Amino acid sequence: MDSTRVTEHPTSHERRRPSDGRPPAPADPRGALLRSPQPPRTPPAVSPPDREDAQEAAVLPPPGRTGDAPAGPGAPPCPQAAASGPSAASGAPASGAEHSQPSAAEPDPHRPRPAPESTPTMPGTEENRPSGAPGGQDRRTGQGRPPGGPMPMRRDGDRLRFVGAATRRIARGIDLDEIVMGLCRATVPTFSDAILVYLRDPLPVGDERPTGPVVLRLRRTDRIPEERDTEGGFAPAPQEPAELADLSALTAERCEVRPGGALAEVLRGVRPVFADAAAARAALPELLGEELSVPGGQRAILAPLRGRRRVIGAALFLRRPERLAFEADDLLVAAQLATHSALGIDKAVLYGREAYIADELQRTMLPETLPRPTGVRLASRYLPAAETARVGGDWYDAIPLPGSRVALVVGDVMGHSMTSAAIMGQLRTTAQTLAGLDLPPQEVLHHLDEQAQRLGHDRMATCLYAVYDPVAHRITIANAGHPPPVLLHLGGRAEVLRVPPGAPIGVGGVDFEAVELDAPAGATLLLYTDGLVESRMRDVWTGIEQLRERLAATAQLTGPDHAPPLEALCDEVLDMLGPGDRDDDIALLAARFDGIAPSDVAYWVLESEDAAPGRARRLARRALSRWGLEDMSDSVELLVSEVVTNAVRYTTNPVSLRLLRTDVLRCEVGDDVPQLPRLRQARATDEGGRGLYLVNKLARRWGATRLSMGKVVWFELNRG
Numbered sequence: 001m002d003s004t005r006v007t008e009h010p011t012s013h014e015r016r017r018p019s020d021g022r023p024p025a026p027a028d029p030r031g032a033l034l035r036s037p038q039p040p041r042t043p044p045a046v047s048p049p050d051r052e053d054a055q056e057a058a059v060l061p062p063p064g065r066t067g068d069a070p071a072g073p074g075a076p077p078c079p080q081a082a083a084s085g086p087s088a089a090s091g092a093p094a095s096g097a098e099h100s101q102p103s104a105a106e107p108d109p110h111r112p113r114p115a116p117e118s119t120p121t122m123p124g125t126e127e128n129r130p131s132g133a134p135g136g137q138d139r140r141t142g143q144g145r146p147p148g149g150p151m152p153m154r155r156d157g158d159r160l161r162f163v164g165a166a167t168r169r170i171a172r173g174i175d176l177d178e179i180v181m182g183l184c185r186a187t188v189p190t191f192s193d194a195i196l197v198y199l200r201d202p203l204p205v206g207d208e209r210p211t212g213p214v215v216l217r218l219r220r221t222d223r224i225p226e227e228r229d230t231e232g233g234f235a236p237a238p239q240e241p242a243e244l245a246d247l248s249a250l251t252a253e254r255c256e257v258r259p260g261g262a263l264a265e266v267l268r269g270v271r272p273v274f275a276d277a278a279a280a281r282a283a284l285p286e287l288l289g290e291e292l293s294v295p296g297g298q299r300a301i302l303a304p305l306r307g308r309r310r311v312i313g314a315a316l317f318l319r320r321p322e323r324l325a326f327e328a329d330d331l332l333v334a335a336q337l338a339t340h341s342a343l344g345i346d347k348a349v350l351y352g353r354e355a356y357i358a359d360e361l362q363r364t365m366l367p368e369t370l371p372r373p374t375g376v377r378l379a380s381r382y383l384p385a386a387e388t389a390r391v392g393g394d395w396y397d398a399i400p401l402p403g404s405r406v407a408l409v410v411g412d413v414m415g416h417s418m419t420s421a422a423i424m425g426q427l428r429t430t431a432q433t434l435a436g437l438d439l440p441p442q443e444v445l446h447h448l449d450e451q452a453q454r455l456g457h458d459r460m461a462t463c464l465y466a467v468y469d470p471v472a473h474r475i476t477i478a479n480a481g482h483p484p485p486v487l488l489h490l491g492g493r494a495e496v497l498r499v500p501p502g503a504p505i506g507v508g509g510v511d512f513e514a515v516e517l518d519a520p521a522g523a524t525l526l527l528y529t530d531g532l533v534e535s536r537m538r539d540v541w542t543g544i545e546q547l548r549e550r551l552a553a554t555a556q557l558t559g560p561d562h563a564p565p566l567e568a569l570c571d572e573v574l575d576m577l578g579p580g581d582r583d584d585d586i587a588l589l590a591a592r593f594d595g596i597a598p599s600d601v602a603y604w605v606l607e608s609e610d611a612a613p614g615r616a617r618r619l620a621r622r623a624l625s626r627w628g629l630e631d632m633s634d635s636v637e638l639l640v641s642e643v644v645t646n647a648v649r650y651t652t653n654p655v656s657l658r659l660l661r662t663d664v665l666r667c668e669v670g671d672d673v674p675q676l677p678r679l680r681q682a683r684a685t686d687e688g689g690r691g692l693y694l695v696n697k698l699a700r701r702w703g704a705t706r707l708s709m710g711k712v713v714w715f716e717l718n719r720g
Contacts, residue, residue: 275300375470392416392585531584
């Protein structure tokens with residue numbers, strides 16, 4: 001079964017029978033009662049109202065059940081007006097009437113009008129037609145009512161109140177399931193005993209024109225059980241067809257609407273129709289399948305669901321055989337319910353598409369995965385401001401830099417809208433480009449400020465840019481109006497780093513200042529946006545102090561010699577947010593500094609001469625022997641010789657050579673020439689041009705990065 005299909009959901013309904021043997025009073029479990037003109041002898045029990053439905057109870061009573069039910073304690077007896085009760089004009093007293101009627105010419109304007117009181121009549125029967133004209137005749141049909149028959153009820157006001165309550169309940173839904181459930185709960189059991197809701201699969205979105213055949217899929221069924229203790233669902237009554245015992249099991253789950261077929265004609269007509277209509281008799285087997293037969297007569301209404309552009313489904317309302325059949329005015333009620341439900345579904349589909357676009361935009365703006373640079377471990381979190389505002393201007397990033405360094409970036413564009421997310425994406429792309437140039441942090445912020453001014457005068461953002469060097473165990477930080485980072489030391493001490501605040505990006509004409517600080521091994525740097533520490537309940541500095549205390553308390557749990565796990569640390573930080581503290585979206589980036597030990601680093605400066613490649617091979621062989629990696633000597637010597645040869649060919653200044661031993665062996669060769677080498681296919685007659693080809697074949701990874709003063713060519717080899 002398709003995951004979108006929801007099986008039958010029974011509505012709590014219990015009919016209690018009075019002890020005097022009289023027929024049960026038709027009671028609506030949601031609070032609506034059918035009142036009778038005859039004063040009750042013994043008030044029957046009424047089922048308690050169902051949650052909030054007691055306030056918006058549908059006042060249309062389930063027709064077709066006779067009996068007496070009181071209007072409530074202290075309710076006055078029902079006056080029979082001459083306009084609505086023909087007994088006064090004809091001289092024939094109404095059945096069971098015990099109170100005299102007030103004069104129709106002297107109405108009491110301050111007395112509330114009582115609810116309609118009568119036993120519903122069966123449409124189509126001559127003896128039970130509504131009668132409202134003097135002389136015992138119906139004002140609409142002119143036909144008389146037999147003396148002693150049940151007095152018909154005036155239900156026009158009841159229908160209006162029911163439609164109002166039902167549409168309010170349907171309108172409360174935001175997503176598709178809530179709207180369909182609201183339709184089912186509003187109509188069962190007040191309007192119908194069962195309902196089946198079919199929707200197009202897939203549902204069209206907005207103005208798009210769906211391709212392929214029209215397919216309807218059963219979305220939800222709901223019904224009222226015969227007794228509370230029946231667990232089988234829609235329990236068949238003695239006169240009820242056994243096919244209605246289980247709607248969800250016997251109803252066709254999927255139906256393809258044949259062009260020009262009977263179901264297509266009914267859906268094209270838009271208006272609800274009775275099941276005994278000629279078009280509906282041919283359309284229902286196509287919709288429901290041959291296994292399920294609906295009750296005969298006017299006990300079923302098929303209502304197309306039409307949205308703004310096209311029909312998006314159908315709803316089938318069913319009544320039991322022992323219950324009063326639908327009347328002509330009930331078609332108008334079904335049309336109103338179908339129209340409000342279809343428009344709500346249309347808007348829910350559009351809202352779902354917009355939420356999907358927002359989620360995709362936010363997902364593409366933020367990094368899908370964080371890199372794994374050497375000497376640092378990373379973890380991140382992002383929380384939107386609310387479910388209805390899933391996009392925002394907060395972002396984070398980690399960018400590998402030459403020399404095993406890494407740039408840590410966190411920023412916040414003002415606002416949390418689609419525009420803020422778009423500006424954030426532009427600034428993040430600009431920051432990545434500037435980081436690739438290996439510019440100092442203060443220069444990166446300066447260029448970001450210029451870019452924000454080019455985007456517009458009101459494009460404001462805060463940003464913090466830090467560069468971590470695992471070899472030097474130092475970090476350089478520049479700030480543009482962003483909350484300061486917090487450094488958690490290995491011993492459990494947490495400190496707020498003193499970084500010059502600077503002005504936000506987009507102000508223009510402001511110089512940014514960078515500071516260089518120690519980054520000891522085992523320490524954790526936490527970068528965050530102001531949504532974590534600032535809200536309506538607290539100011540930003542109070543929130544920063546609470547964050548520092550939370551980090552220190554979390555570190556105490558793992559002891560002074562062990563740093564807390566990064567993922568668990570991020571979760572603990574987010575747990576400090578209490579109810580009502582989420583006023584803005586939150587971006588969080590945590591970096592654990594492992595560093596690279598000096599014993600795992602070998603660094604040399606080579607003169608730009610013909611003997612440089614040979615000297616580079618000897619130095620590399622010596623370092624590998626010291627590290628116990630002699631089995632890698634042949635590959636490393638060959639690749640180091642090729643890269644150093646390419647460097648000294650185009651420069652006259654010294655060349656740097658560095659080997660790093662981590663989980664891989666990394667070699668870096670730097671020079672002052674900005675042009676990057678390109679891999680090309682050498683011809684058979686060429687004497688050179690095969691150096692990078694060998695590097696590409698033998699190395700695990702390789703690349704070239706432009707620096708502010710030259711470039712670095714690097715490659716990595718797996719350690720045997």
